[in-house]
Amino acid sequence: MLKFLKSSLVFGLLFSSFTAQAELPSYYKVVLLTENFPPFNMAVDDKNFARDDGIDGISTEIVREMFKRAGIGYTLSLRFPWDRLYKLTLDKPSYGLFSTTRTPEREPLFKWVGPLAKTGWVLLSAPGNNISVASLEEAGKYQIGAYKNDAVSQHLESQGLKPTNALRDQENIKKLLSGKIDLWATTDPVGRYLAKQEGVTGLNTVLRFNDAELYLAMNKDTPDEVVQRLQKALDELRAEGFVDEMTNNYL
Incomplete structure (x- = not known):
């Protein structure tokens, strides 16, 4: 009987762990937006539109590695103007915007992951x-x-x-x-x-x-699990020295 209870307990823990992970569908992706804000995020060719590998900068390198480590899919594009990107992120679920300064006025408008850098x-x-x-x-x-x-x-x-x-x-x-x-x-x-x-x-x-301080600002409807996994990944990267390394590479 005791052996059965132990087995049930282990199964229950495994099941709850599985369901927690299953809360985030495998097809889930964050739509990441950024702008030319060198040296934190910028188009490689200095233009006002770029995608994916055509974007670099301190924050860009950190965000890429953060999403990779968190196991969360994303698309990344650099656009113009900031005003439009800001409003899109406010209005659309699963949108994220960086590098965004975290201020008292903006605090309740987004969910936050960071800091990515200081200014x-x-x-x-x-x-x-x-x-x-x-x-x-x-x-x-x-x-x-x-x-x-x-x-x-x-x-x-x-x-x-x-x-x-x-x-x-x-x-x-x-x-x-x-x-x-x-x-x-x-x-x-x-x-x-x-x-x-x-x-x-x-x-x-x-x-x-x-x-x-600069952050990744996420739409308020972003699942908490996404924010938590990204923050955990960022905290690990900072502890390992990756954030300082990226900052020193550009500055």
Whole structure:
């Protein structure tokens, strides 16, 4: 009788383990979206559309390995603009978006996996422009350019500022150099990386006003099992040194 009970218990544990795994169908796939946000995610050919192996960057390498280790299928595409990708991920089940800054305003809108990387938010001025401000409140008297629906722009708006939002962050480089904006609100090191691609160096950091972390943002209807498996895979990769290795490869 005791032997029978032990056998039943083992069978029950195996069955419950099997059903837990079976909750996620083998055909399940996450639709991953990203944008040109170097050096974290970017098209190999610098264009505004790419798929799969045509995309690289720190976050891209980490996300690929994360999904592989978690055993979860996905499709990956890089598109434009960010505003559209953000809204698609909000609206469509099984969609995910990276690299997304996790903020208090966004917290309830998604399920989160991360962090993938750390960044800072800065106000930059053109070479030779010696604007000096000690706070965002002081910066409000200047014309500030930002990236539409980006976390930096959303934060400025939440503080009562009214940035001029562009659909491409690169547009702000030209506006800054031409004097159409006084300050460029962007992410560090992304802003400097973009500027260097445009042949622009010597930008001045006027104010660093926040430190932030980048995540994979998942639609709220994503099964919890998916989020948990991805987070577990990421935690393992970080412990093994993979995340640091990818970051050092690009920076």
